[in-house]
Amino acid sequence: MKKIRLLYIIPVVLFASMLLATDFDYENHSAKSTETTNMKAASTNNDNFDKMMSALTHPRCINCHPSDNKPKQGMEEHPHYFGVARGEDDHGFAATNCNTCHQEENNDFSGVPGAPHWGLAPASMNWEGLSKTEIATSMMDKSRNGGKSPNEILKHLTEDPLVLWAWEPGINAAGIPREKPPISKEDYIAAVKGWFAEGAVIPGE
Ligand code: HEC
Numbered sequence: 072m073k074k075i076r077l078l079y080i081i082p083v084v085l086f087a088s089m090l091l092a093t094d095f096d097y098e099n100h101s102a103k104s105t106e107t108t109n110m111k112a113a114s115t116n117n118d119n120f121d122k123m124m125s126a127l128t129h130p131r132c133i134n135c136h137p138s139d140n141k142p143k144q145g146m147e148e149h150p151h152y153f154g155v156a157r158g159e160d161d162h163g164f165a166a167t168n169c170n171t172c173h174q175e176e177n178n179d180f181s182g183v184p185g186a187p188h189w190g191l192a193p194a195s196m197n198w199e200g201l202s203k204t205e206i207a208t209s210m211m212d213k214s215r216n217g218g219k220s221p222n223e224i225l226k227h228l229t230e231d232p233l234v235l236w237a238w239e240p241g242i243n244a245a246g247i248p249r250e251k252p253p254i255s256k257e258d259y260i261a262a263v264k265g266w267f268a269e270g271a272v273i274p275g276e
């Protein structure tokens with residue numbers, strides 16, 4: 072009987088001393104283990120893809136990538152005021168040329184957003200109403216993306232002024248700041264780079 076009780080005590084003591092020993096290193100240890108879980112998550116699920124797409128599906132991008140000939144405005148993606156339409160070169164018609172109103176930077180007095188080469192994405196790059204998978208497929212398809220290689224798309228996504236404008240969208244005509252995509256610019260750029268580094272895999276629906 073006594074022997075059996077002792078056998079119980081040994082593991083308890085051992086465990087307690089293990090706890091004591093690891094306690095001092097607890098912070099270090101937990102930091103390391105979350106790091107490895109993150110790495111595992113990135114390589115086994117669509118983390119980077121989902122983060123990247125949380126920006127690409129946001130109205131700040133979609134308003135310029137419509138499925139018809141009209142740029143959209145606001146969070147509810149309503150058709151552009153003044154009947155502004157695509158025109159022949161995606162930069163509007165003579166009287167309503169985009170650059171009559173849109174300058175190289177936001178105008179926070181009038182509420183007109185601005186960035187270099189402001190214009191509507193060509194009709195082949197229509198993302199409005201598409202799913203994440205469909206947008207990514209279109210984006211990587213040379214016959215629809217303006218003949219861009221994967222490297223050029225990576226560069227466009229992380230450096231183009233119209234893309235980066237989404238994180239500095241200014242204030243609208245009512246004086247209210249426009250909403251930014253749900254992920255910070257730094258996290259977005261890291262996710263885009265990560266997704267390409269992992270082979271730009273587009274998950275199914
Ligand atoms: C007559 C002036 C005018 C012209 C021309 C014009 N815009 Fe605009 N645009 C505005 C104003 C003003 C706003 C801001 C409305 C608001 O947010 O309250 C705006 C907003 C936008 C937005 C909304 C941004 C967002 O995410 O909410 C997009 C996209 C846009 N314009 C694209 C275009 C494109 C593309 C063209 C040319 C084909 C164009 N605009 C021509 C005045 C103009």
Ligand code: HEC
Pocket residue numbers: 126127131132133135136189190191192193195196209210211215216217224227228233234235236237
């Ligand atoms: C002011 C309008 C405007 C806004 C806002 C905008 N784009 Fe575009 N986008 C364009 C135009 C114009 C082109 C085509 C010109 C070019 O290829 O340089 C384009 C092309 C692209 C392309 C390359 C073509 C393709 O289908 O692969 C990608 C990728 C892209 N945009 C991503 C984005 C993302 C992501 C956002 C939001 C974070 C965004 N755009 C916001 C106008 C816009």
